[in-house]
Every structure is written in C-alpha cells, then in structure tokens.
Amino acid sequence: AQKVTQAQTEISVVEKEDVTLDCVYETRDTTYYLFWYKQPPSGELVFLIRRNSFDEQNEISGRYSWNFQKSTSSFNFTITASQVVDSAVYFCALKLAGGTSYGKLTFGQGTILTVHP
Amino acid sequence: NAGVTQTPKFQVLKTGQSMTLQCAQDMNHEYMSWYRQDPGMGLRLIHYSVGAGITDQGEVPNGYNVSRSTTEDFPLRLLSAAPSQTSVYFCASSQNPGFTEAFFGQGTRLTVV
Numbered sequence: 001a002q003k004v005t006q007a008q009t010e011i012s013v014v015e016k017e018d019v020t021l022d023c024v025y026e027t028r029d030t031t032y033y034l035f036w037y038k039q040p041p042s043g044e045l046v047f048l049i050r051r052n053s054f055d056e057q058n059e060i061s062g063r064y065s066w067n068f069q070k071s072t073s074s075f076n077f078t079i080t081a082s083q084v085v086d087s088a089v090y091f092c093a094l095k096l097a098g099g100t101s102y103g104k105l106t107f108g109q110g111t112i113l114t115v116h117p
Numbered sequence: 118n119a120g121v122t123q124t125p126k127f128q129v130l131k132t133g134q135s136m137t138l139q140c141a142q143d144m145n146h147e148y149m150s151w152y153r154q155d156p157g158m159g160l161r162l163i164h165y166s167v168g169a170g171i172t173d174q175g176e177v178p179n180g181y182n183v184s185r186s187t188t189e190d191f192p193l194r195l196l197s198a199a200p201s202q203t204s205v206y207f208c209a210s211s212q213n214p215g216f217t218e219a220f221f222g223q224g225t226r227l228t229v230v
Contacts, residue, residue: 037221043223044222044223045207045224047218091160104162107152107159108159109159110159
C-alpha cells in the first residue's frame with residue numbers, strides 16, 4: 001500500500017521568508033502521480049500542481065517551486081518570499097496510475113503554514 | 118460553471134439519525150469520490166465511483182453507503198450516525214481514468230452529537 005508523509009505538522013514564518021514544505025512518499029509502483037493541494041481558512045481544496053513519476057523536472061510557478069526527487073521519494077514544495085495569504089494547510093497526495101487506482105488519492109497528514117506579518 | 122457542489126455545508130445530527138450528503142458535478146466527469154478529513158490524518162477515501170452504476174469501497178467505508186444512478190450525482194448516505202463520523206466531508210470528481218486532477222467541492226462539516 002502507498003503512503004504519504006508530511007513530517008512537518010505546523011510551520012510558522014514571518015512574511016518574506018522562504019519556506020519549504022516536505023513530502024515523502026512510499027509506493028512500489030513505478031507509474032504514479034504526485035499532487036499538492038492548498039486548503040485556505042475558507043476550507044476548500046485548491047489544486048496547485050501535478051507531477052507524474054516519469055517527469056523529474058523541477059517546476060516554478062511565480063513564488064512557488066517544486067522539487068521532485070525519485071531517488072529520495074520526495075516531492076517538496078517551496079514558497080519564496082512568503083505572504084500572509086499563503087497561510088493555509090497544504091496537502092501532498094499520491095495516486096497510482098491505472099488499474100484499480102481510479103479515484104484513489106492518498107493524502108499526507110497536511111502541514112499548517114502560518115505566515116505572520 | 119458550478120463545478121462540484123456539495124450540500125449541505127453544515128449539519129448537526131444526533132447519534133442514530135440518518136442523512137444523505139449530496140454531491141453534484143456539471144462537468145460530465147465519470148470519476149467521483151468521497152473523502153473525510155480529520156485533524157492530523159489528512160483526507161481519507163470513503164467510497165469512489167468510476168461511472169454511473171459502478172461504485173467501490175475506499176479506505177474507510179464502514180458506516181457509509183453510496184450509489185451512482187447518474188453521472189452527475191454521487192450521494193453519500195449515513196445510515197445510523199455515530200460521533201466517530203464527525204468530520205469534514207469532501208466530494209471530488211475527475212474527467213479521466215488517471216484522475217490526474219481532482220476537482221473538490223467546498224466540503225460539508227458534519228457534527229454528530
């Protein structure tokens with residue numbers, strides 16, 4: 001069975017600091033997808049990024065960047081120059097490709113990020 | 118385009134009561150799922166469906182029933198609510214078998230007293 005671990009339960013930073021959220025996953029499958037979702041205080045889940053297991057290229061989107069390393073089974077998320085609006089719970093998730101995996105996302109426990117002004 | 122709509126947003130039940138959480142999507146997605154979110158445990162899959170008439174159990178299915186009579190709707194039924202079912206429930210849908218991007222509803226906060 002697959003597993004996703006977000007070891008950081010809570011992180012607190014001051015505005016403009018950079019912050020990295022860690023995500024480590026376990027799976028025996030070779031084909032899978034990794035996700036990050038943001039859950040702001042309003043409660044909805046906002047999709048941030050999807051990565052497939054064959055694409056280890058890092059990605060940058062504005063202040064957000066993601067570092068995918070299959071060698072360490074990690075998919076870390078960095079926010080550069082954090083802002084108060086980044087305060088949220090962030091979830092890392094894993095989905096196996098195909099077979100009986102339809103609709104099955106395995107989530108980490110979530111990391112609560114608080115950005116202070 | 119409404120996306121995934123969940124109703125109600127909040128609900129309080131007494132132990133033993135039954136109720137149905139509604140989920141509807143207008144994107145013609147085949148794949149739909151229900152998750153529950155509990156503090157420190159992330160989201161856990163309850164049931165999922167790969168199309169009308171087809172459902173299967175997820176990680177924590179006990180105490181919940183589902184059906185999928187149409188592509189649009191995927192209701193979650195609690196037959197006899199228990200305090201352990203106090204949680205936030207999310208419905209999700211996706212258009213492809215890879216479920217590569219799940220669209221989530223706004224969530225239903227359920228309290229069982």
